[in-house]
Amino acid sequence: MTVADLLAILFPQFALLHVELVRPAGGSVRVHARGRAPGAACPGCEGWSERVHSGYQRRISDSSVSGQELVLQLRVRRFFCDIAECGRRTFAEQVPGLTFRYGRCTVGLRKVREAVALALGGRAGARLAEHLAVGIGRDVLIRLVRALPDPPVGPVRVLGVDDFALRKGHNYGTVLIDIEGRRPVDVLPERSADALAAWLTEHPGVEVVCRDRARCYAEGADRGAGTATQVADRFHLWQNLGAAAERLVARLRTQWIPPLLEKEKTVLPEGQLAQRTRERHAAVHALMDKGMGHSQIVAELGLDDKTVRKFMRAVTVDELIGAGPTGGRQTSLDGHAAYLTARFNEGCHSALRLHKELAQRGLTVSERTVRRFVHRLRHNAAPAVRPPVAKVREVTRLILTHPDNRPEADQVLLKELLGRCSELHEACDLIARFASMLVNRRGSEELERWTSDAEASRLPELRGFATGLRKDWDAVMAGLTLRWNSGPVEGHVNRIKMLKRQMFGRAKLDLLRKRVLLSF
Known part of the structure; x- marks a missing residue:
């Protein structure tokens, strides 16, 4: 078997070539070849010609071989076109399935690069192409994607419509999906009724439109496909009900929040001097209880003899600690510490305000001194204690969860909350009924009765949800009856x-649209 035969087996397109030489060159394999056909067809008039005008050599890249780049050195002929009606006088030959006009790679390699670009984009695609030994720049990959033609839309009977963020909170586009084929058919640059109506007018034949609760899509479907059945998606219905339930729970939360436990009164703080006095008094009397005398205690504690004698004479430590706010040391707040402590317990924690009140009482003291005293009061204050209470999102999750999927702890908590709040019990009953109707698609049987009960309830949040259902009644009824939904969307x-x-975020909408439509 010759090298040419082996190449023809590995690369079927090489069967149309006459291979002259195969040689390695650095990290690549060079194949020198020329076309086998005696002539070529003119691309303008498709007339056959075998009259050669001239020739030249093309350097074309192909898919890699064993991790090495394959380069095809192809000798190409230029032919005369002898058809008088044709506007071309000469043309270059192309090898079917292998080359194309102005191409510097084979048809197969171009398809590989297009697939990489669609799957990964520019920068990541260029890194993968380098590993595949078909290296190409990221900008070239993006140009390949932009040059691809749009896929044909084809007939669409069931259309899914939803929006997506081009720039969240600012600009939104619209994606259109063929629900039956689960494939994207188009991407619109805006979220508006006009854009959807124009697309539906250009593509007649849509019988069902699956959408969310947005009013613009409902209006666009009415204008562009008035006879089509609009289906409100069940997920969005449940999402809207969940939002109403969260508002309801937030309103009722005060009914099951227990009151704050009474906070301990803040006592007058002791300073470092008072704490040290208590420690020394306790140490001296502990040694006295062991039978030690004055000299022994002085030697044991390393204190001055006068200090030890003073502590030995004091029966209680209160005899040594004064009544001042620092515990024995005279300060400018003497006589006013009790007033400041009482005001702090009443809820006045502002040092600036307390300083002004002391000034009105005739005391001249710096604000910094008052601030340090208030800081010690705040440090000694016991925090307000409140029993644990369920959060709004947690209670909302409880009432939106199927009873069979609630853990035992959640069931106990929900039972306790329902016992405290009768309105929450009514809301749970209505939500459970709507969930059963949504899952089993019994809208034609139960939707009217459920909506009437919600409107007659004492829950304004569910009454508002029911009012919204009335405004979009036909689509809601179809969503709770038909099998179509916006899941693929x-x-x-x-x-x-x-x-x-x-x-x-560096690419524009046209590149995103190509990748959405072609990478599916």
């Missing part, structure tokens, strides 16, 4: 988020 919205992260 939500999946593609998540995929769009992934594509946006890959491109780091």
